[in-house]
Amino acid sequence: MLETYRRMLQAAGPVGPQLRMSQLLFALAAAAQGAAFACFYPLLRALFASPLNPTTVLGWFGVMTLLALVNMGLLWRAHAFDFNGPTADVTHDLRLRLGVQLRRMPLEELYRRRSGDLTDVLAGNVDQVTTPMGMLSSLVICTLVVPVVAVLVTLFIDWRLAVVMAIIFPLGLPIYRWIRRITGMEFRESTEAHAQTAAEIVEYTQGLPVLRSVNQVGAQARRLQQMLAHLRAVQVRANLRGAWPALLMASVVEIGILMVLALGAWFVLGGALDAAALAALLVIAVRFSEPLAILANITAVYDYMESGLERIEALLAVPPLPVKSPQQEITRFDISFDNVTFGYGSEPPTLCQVSFRLPENSLTALVGPSGVGKTTVTRLISRYADPQSGVIQIGGVDVRTVEPTDLMRHIAVVFQDVYLFDDTIRNNIRMAKPDATDAEVEAAAQAANCHEFIARLPDGYDTQVGDIGGALSGGERQRVSIARAILKDAQIVLLDEPTAALDTESEVAVQRAIDRLVQNKTVIVIAHRLSTVVGADQILVFDDGRIVEQGHHSDLLAQGGKYAAMWSAQQRAKGWRLTQGRAFAPAD
Numbered sequence: 001m002l003e004t005y006r007r008m009l010q011a012a013g014p015v016g017p018q019l020r021m022s023q024l025l026f027a028l029a030a031a032a033q034g035a036a037f038a039c040f041y042p043l044l045r046a047l048f049a050s051p052l053n054p055t056t057v058l059g060w061f062g063v064m065t066l067l068a069l070v071n072m073g074l075l076w077r078a079h080a081f082d083f084n085g086p087t088a089d090v091t092h093d094l095r096l097r098l099g100v101q102l103r104r105m106p107l108e109e110l111y112r113r114r115s116g117d118l119t120d121v122l123a124g125n126v127d128q129v130t131t132p133m134g135m136l137s138s139l140v141i142c143t144l145v146v147p148v149v150a151v152l153v154t155l156f157i158d159w160r161l162a163v164v165m166a167i168i169f170p171l172g173l174p175i176y177r178w179i180r181r182i183t184g185m186e187f188r189e190s191t192e193a194h195a196q197t198a199a200e201i202v203e204y205t206q207g208l209p210v211l212r213s214v215n216q217v218g219a220q221a222r223r224l225q226q227m228l229a230h231l232r233a234v235q236v237r238a239n240l241r242g243a244w245p246a247l248l249m250a251s252v253v254e255i256g257i258l259m260v261l262a263l264g265a266w267f268v269l270g271g272a273l274d275a276a277a278l279a280a281l282l283v284i285a286v287r288f289s290e291p292l293a294i295l296a297n298i299t300a301v302y303d304y305m306e307s308g309l310e311r312i313e314a315l316l317a318v319p320p321l322p323v324k325s326p327q328q329e330i331t332r333f334d335i336s337f338d339n340v341t342f343g344y345g346s347e348p349p350t351l352c353q354v355s356f357r358l359p360e361n362s363l364t365a366l367v368g369p370s371g372v373g374k375t376t377v378t379r380l381i382s383r384y385a386d387p388q389s390g391v392i393q394i395g396g397v398d399v400r401t402v403e404p405t406d407l408m409r410h411i412a413v414v415f416q417d418v419y420l421f422d423d424t425i426r427n428n429i430r431m432a433k434p435d436a437t438d439a440e441v442e443a444a445a446q447a448a449n450c451h452e453f454i455a456r457l458p459d460g461y462d463t464q465v466g467d468i469g470g471a472l473s474g475g476e477r478q479r480v481s482i483a484r485a486i487l488k489d490a491q492i493v494l495l496d497e498p499t500a501a502l503d504t505e506s507e508v509a510v511q512r513a514i515d516r517l518v519q520n521k522t523v524i525v526i527a528h529r530l531s532t533v534v535g536a537d538q539i540l541v542f543d544d545g546r547i548v549e550q551g552h553h554s555d556l557l558a559q560g561g562k563y564a565a566m567w568s569a570q571q572r573a574k575g576w577r578l579t580q581g582r583a584f585a586p587a588d
């Protein structure tokens with residue numbers, strides 16, 4: 001519990017001191033309450049005394065009232081942690097910290113996690129940790145301080161009874177351990193199942209159009225239903241298994257209290273204790289039993305919180321790719337790979353001993369069959385992950401010595417699949433340069449050939465992408481992403497098959513936009529259609545993670561190797577056309 005408490009304070013971050021302060025106030029409030037109980041005994045004795053002395057009675061009553069007021073005041077102050085916003089601050093701060101972590105986490109790690117899983121940590125687990133924070137403090141302190149005070153007060157009444165009460169505490173300990181083991185396990189399992197379900201739901205909803213198209217909605221829904229059924233089973237089991245120890249704990253406490261009272265009654269009958277003392281004891285015993293009985297429930301909340309904490313901590317613990325010192329800045333934009341070998345995770349290398357040099361402001365095409373490592377080359381330039389061996393340099397500077405945000409400032413990427421955020425078209429373009437004026441955004445859109453179709457949208461540049469949904473064609477979306485890249489005006493441009501999924505007409509428009517984007521830039525383009533890279537300054541032909549040929553289009557054709565074979569295959573395919581809508585046949 002102490003360990004979780006320490007981690008909770010750590011999670012509280014900057015409001016940790018406030019949380020600690022609130023806990024101190026809770027402890028003082030509990031102590032004031034305990035002191036008020038201490039007054040019961042003298043008060044009852046004064047009431048039972050004959051002759052009755054009203055001043056003494058009123059005096060003790062006054063002291064009790066005062067202590068009760070102090071207790072109330074302290075509780076109000078202590079609860080400010082919950083009511084005045086610090087809990088919201090902790091939640092906000094924790095989410096921001098996780099957000100920063102997502103930004104600096106190696107991309108490789110980010111891709112490895114399912115998006116629903118990450119959503120669950122940021123949305124679900126954070127609340128799971130912060131919501132009970134304030135409440136837990138008061139409960140835990142109450143549970144610990146009140147029984148201790150109750151035992152101390154009983155010491156003044158009869159030490160033998162105090163000893164009996166003090167024994168009940170350790171009696172509960174093994175049961176407490178048992179509860180923790182079970183609930184800890186169950187909550188971990190339940191949080192895990194929750195995360196998996198969240199991930200499954202996100203994937204299911206995202207994939208619905210595809211699932212419908214292949215008529216597999218039912219099959220995938222069955223997977224989701226199985227996941228939901230599993231979650232339900234885990235939760236039911238957790239509730240059931242947690243209920244027994246909680247009941248047992250409550251029973252042990254009840255029996256202990258009954259023992260104290262029976263013993264007290266016996267002492268009274270034997271004349272060793274007066275009736276006033278027994279009455280006081282009755283009140284104290286009830287107060288003593290309450291916190292102990294709820295200990296089991298508090299434990300459950302602790303475990304619930306801990307299972308969330310574990311997942312948050314695991315995410316925060318992913319180290320960013322280290323920036324080697326001395327840190328350097330990029331001032332030139334030629335790119336070089338020296339004997340770079342890279343494999344994803346523990347898989348065999350995707351790139352083996354790859355070396356090349358791309359002069360500043362040149363256009364290089366990466367070609368080759370799919371799966372040979374072309375995209376991996378572009379990813380490594382933007383430091384998706386570090387290679388297992390070899391060095392990647394931009395302008396003579398090792399990319400590992402450059403601050404990631406600084407590195408990304410110099411690189412614009414245009415992917416085959418375009419992601420547009422549910423925001424206005426204007427903001428979708430502007431995100432490449434947040435301080436860009438409207439005029440700059442529109443100039444970029446003009447250059448990327450999107451101005452015309454944007455002007456036709458209901459609200460022009462202020463049209464919400466979500467509102468028009470799929471109304472933008474693939475080519476239009478691609479041009480918006482090129483407008484982004486033009487606005488960013490980075491010196492290095494990476495193009496990953498930006499026209500591969502487009503029809504010929506869209507391709508022409510996108511190609512024109514690309515031509516404007518790449519002027520005076522160091523460009524790498526991954527190209528499927530070789531006709532688009534005929535004019536490249538340099539073509540690197542990849543096969544099986546290695547560069548097998550390298551040179552200008554005409555040189556490579558003359559070599560008569562792999563490139564020449566790919567070229568003639570594509571030329572031949574061009575010559576094929578659909579005959580009478582039935583079969584493919586050579587054009588001539």
Ligand code: ADP
Binds near residue numbers: 344347373377
């Ligand atoms: P290309 O761009 O030439 O089609 P890639 O660079 O995308 O090739 O992929 C090269 C190889 O690396 C492929 O076998 C692919 O399956 C594998 N690969 C790509 N991305 C990952 C990843 N995130 N995790 C594991 N393997 C990957």
